[in-house]
Amino acid sequence: MRGRTREAILASSLELFAKRGYSATTTEEIARKAKVSKGLIFSHFDTKQDILFAIVDEQFDRIISNVLKENDARPAKERLVSFVDATVDLIKNDPLLARLSLQLNLDDGYRKLMKNKKTKQYLDAFLSQMKAVFSELGSNKPELDSFILMFLFDGIVANYTVAPELFPIDDIKHHLVDILVSRWGTSGD
Amino acid sequence: MRGRTREAILASSLELFAKRGYSATTTEEIARKAKVSKGLIFSHFDTKQDILFAIVDEQFDRIISNVLKENDARPAKERLVSFVDATVDLIKNDPLLARLSLQLNLDDGYRKLMKNKKTKQYLDAFLSQMKAVFSELGSNKPELDSFILMFLFDGIVANYTVAPELFPIDDIKHHLVDILVSRWGTSGD
Amino acid sequence: MRGRTREAILASSLELFAKRGYSATTTEEIARKAKVSKGLIFSHFDTKQDILFAIVDEQFDRIISNVLKENDARPAKERLVSFVDATVDLIKNDPLLARLSLQLNLDDGYRKLMKNKKTKQYLDAFLSQMKAVFSELGSNKPELDSFILMFLFDGIVANYTVAPELFPIDDIKHHLVDILVSRWGTSGD
């Protein structure tokens, strides 16, 4: 039962933090949404901030590690396509986490706290993998290409997770893949 | 004097709202940064929320209208390039406004308030112009192309405005223009 | 078993109440120190206050009655010496009870509750016995002498029970007896 309660608190917090922001979310709201008492929250987490950290530590970890696959032996083009696929699917499956992550990234206070946390490491891993792929594909500006792809993903998060009904995410994904394939299609084979 | 005070309050608020979030910013901090007394803030604005609305109404307006130029008679390719140029420059020149705008967009509470506000109209205008451009350029999925370009801009905001030292914005802009030109270069002439 | 548990709760409570104060002690701390669950405490006592009352009623009683001996036929000087002896030994043997008692006496809220409780009766008994002793010894201000002796005991409690390592309690006791004997030695025989 204890595990269930904890999950309920984390799930409610995630949704509220992602949709209204961490500061604007009260512990009362979290309690109401999780259908537990305010007091119970604090028998699971010492502070409101600890709830946020638990989400970041436990959930971000689980999710992001799915996308990053070291030692992928496939040709670069396939890896690029599969990468886009995985990232967009991640956003589709965990829109709240993606939205919260983007939100936190926009917050100076949070960024300072996270200076040496895993999030940054993932980003670096992401970028270096991308750079390798674009290099293999023959890009002469692989870093810029990586940046642009990363921006694209953040832009998808910024829009799709907030109003999914406005954006045909699968069509967008396929179109994006088409664009990339048409751009790099002749190379890398 | 009165005008100066008002501007100082708006500028300080913009910076704090953009960097730490609206909820996490206190009127005390705004007063300190603007070097005015807390009381004076409330002789200029009735509520903290009014400060935010003033920023949105006055600043967003001024900025965004620069980008949207109706009745642009130039060929589509030129318009596309000029559009990318104008948008990236806007982000470079007003990173705080861009950052705040993105942040507000991620906030359900704010989005509800803005349902019928200008921001949405601008977005629609932006998208329909883009669609026209991509149509003229021969795209068979002009809406998806527009979405993707918009995502790109949001992604630039999400990253560049938060850590400008990490991203060579002008190189990125040129590379982006190169990509677009190489993709649509032969068409639309 | 039940008796053991009850004693453990009372002993832990006594120590915590005496050392940190009643209000500052949480039931959680009591449970931890007594190595029982929080719930069990409330199957033995209805409220936290009841624990305090149990200590006062049961322990104070037991202890104090040792000191007060009605119908003591010995000469006044002996009774005085034996009284000092008994009181100091009581403090030495039950420093926590003495400390708690002093603490409660300093608390208006508690004093109000105790208006008609036994504690006050003991005090009166103590004082009237002392007065009798000092009268017999020839004091012309037996009440003031009683007060002063009582103050002395409270002062010993205030200091010795809190930092026993700083005060050579037996030396102090003997010195005190010496002083009293030298003061009243020639009289009362």
Next chain:
Amino acid sequence: MRGRTREAILASSLELFAKRGYSATTTEEIARKAKVSKGLIFSHFDTKQDILFAIVDEQFDRIISNVLKENDARPAKERLVSFVDATVDLIKNDPLLARLSLQLNLDDGYRKLMKNKKTKQYLDAFLSQMKAVFSELGSNKPELDSFILMFLFDGIVANYTVAPELFPIDDIKHHLVDILVSRWGTSGD
């Protein structure tokens, strides 16, 4: 005005802390008694604990330094009498401070905080001065005599400050002086 408010908060806090204990006193009560709002308290003091520290630092200092007079050239007997006089008067004039001081001394948590604070230094100064006086008077156990006198004062605090109507403080003082004079009267001249 700001000073007045601060004094009102300190005075109300002192009374409540002294009479009901620090932990049992709520900031709401302090505010009510000081006739200010709860919020105002926290514009003067960061935490409730800081109020206590302000009382200790500012008031204890002022008061205690009156009693301790270094370089007192008078004969020991006079110094002893004057010392008793000053201490009892201090208790009479600032019973709340004396009561609070005794209460804090009974609290392990507070004692730990104060390990290296001035209070302890005063106590040491007090004891060493007393020891010197009793030595000069010919005592062969000057330290024990000092302890006993100190205990007496604490006992007066423990009783008089809590129920002044029960104890004729001036009579007690004079009687105490009489006792001391009669004990040490022939010596030290």
Next chain:
DNA sequence: CATGAATGAGCATTCATTCAT
């Protein structure tokens, strides 16, 4: 009996807002 998860009133503290000066 025994546990500790759960509750909610209560507490210290914050902060947008007001207002006397």
Next chain:
DNA sequence: GATGAATGAATGCTCATTCAT
């Protein structure tokens, strides 16, 4: 206008107490 002292509703958090297991 301008200040900052003052207010009090709201927030994060605590803790005595209850109760399902």
